[in-house]
Amino acid sequence: KQEVTQIPAALSVPEGENLVLNCSFTDSAIYNLQWFRQDPGKGLTSLLLIQSSQREQTSGRLNASLDKSSGRSTLYIAASQPGDSATYLCASTGYSTLTFGKGTMLLVSP
Amino acid sequence: DGGITQSPKYLFRKEGQNVTLSCEQNLNHDAMYWYRQDPGQGLRLIYYSQIVNDFQKGDIAEGYSVSREKKESFPLTVTSAQKNPTAFYLCASSGDSPYEQYFGPGTRLTVT
Numbered sequence: 071k072q073e074v075t076q077i078p079a080a081l082s083v084p085e086g087e088n089l090v091l092n093c094s095f096t097d098s099a100i101y102n103l104q105w106f107r108q109d110p111g112k113g114l115t116s117l118l119l120i121q122s123s124q125r126e127q128t129s130g131r132l133n134a135s136l137d138k139s140s141g142r143s144t145l146y147i148a149a150s151q152p153g154d155s156a157t158y159l160c161a162s163t164g165y166s167t168l169t170f171g172k173g174t175m176l177l178v179s180p
Numbered sequence: 181d182g183g184i185t186q187s188p189k190y191l192f193r194k195e196g197q198n199v200t201l202s203c204e205q206n207l208n209h210d211a212m213y214w215y216r217q218d219p220g221q222g223l224r225l226i227y228y229s230q231i232v233n234d235f236q237k238g239d240i241a242e243g244y245s246v247s248r249e250k251k252e253s254f255p256l257t258v259t260s261a262q263k264n265p266t267a268f269y270l271c272a273s274s275g276d277s278p279y280e281q282y283f284g285p286g287t288r289l290t291v292t
Contacts, residue, residue: 074222102278113186113270114223114283121278159222163279166230167213167238170222 072097074162076171083150084179091145091174093160098138101163105134105145108157108173117158118145150178183207184284186271191289193265201256201287203271212254213272213281216240223270229254258289265291 073096083089093103102121106114118127118134120143126135133146143160157175161168184205193199205212211230215223225238229248243262248254254273258265271284 102280104280106283111268111286111288113285114272116280116282119278119280161223161281166211166279167225167228168223168281170224172220172222 072100072162072164072169074160074169074171076158076160076174078174079172080175080177082177082179085150085152087150087178088146088148089150089176091147091158091160091176093143093145093171095141095143095162095169097162097164098141099164100138103134103136103143104161104163104168105132105143106159106161108159110157114159147176150176152178152180154178184271184273184282186269186284186287188287189285191287193289193291195291196260197291198260199258199265199289199291201258201269201271201289203254203256203284204252205254205271205273205282205284206252207273207275207282208251209273209275209282210251211274211279212248213274214238214244214246214254214256215270215272217268217270217286226256226269258291265289 105117120136131148157173159173161170213228214226227246229235274281
């Protein structure tokens with residue numbers, strides 16, 4: 071059974087720092103890898119999706135990479151802003167369903 | 181506007197009562213999903229449906245039931261058999277490849 075782990079569980083940085091969030095998964099037979107953002111009490115917003123044949127995806131200040139052979143994905147956030155404060159979740163897609171990590175809670179202070 | 185709606189946003193029930201959570205999508209997606217989220221936990225899959233009139237149990241289906249009579253709708257019933265129903269419930273849908281999932285705003289259920 072797929073297991074997804076996210077490290078660190080929480081991260082606090084000053085505004086302007088570049089940061090990396092890590093996601094690892096145990097079964098490399100994934101269809102894609104999705105990164106989500108969740109604000110307190112809200113639903114999930116899809117940030118980036120990397121298909122299994124791709125190595126990375128970029129959207130604005132966000133860059134996500136995927137290394138299936140090592141079972142790892144990273145989300146890179148450049149020039150962090152207070153508005154980036156949220157919980158970030160990664161999820162791997164298997165045959166038909168997603169398996170989620172527990173998330174990294176990010177706090178960016180002004 | 182295309183998207184997924186869940187209603188109500190907050191729901192309160194007495195223990196022993198069944199309650200139904202609504203999920204509607206106008207994205208023309210075939211697949212729909214229900215997840216449960218508890219504090220400090222990742223999302224756990226309750227039920228999913230890949231096509232109308234068909235659905236499968238997820239990891240924590242006990243105490244829940246669903247129906248999929250229309251493509252747009254996937255209601256979730258939390259029955260009195262669910263031991264710890266208080267949680268945040270999220271509905272999602274996905275279309276064809278690459279099967280990107282889109283989420284609704286969630287319903288917070290409190291059972292006392």
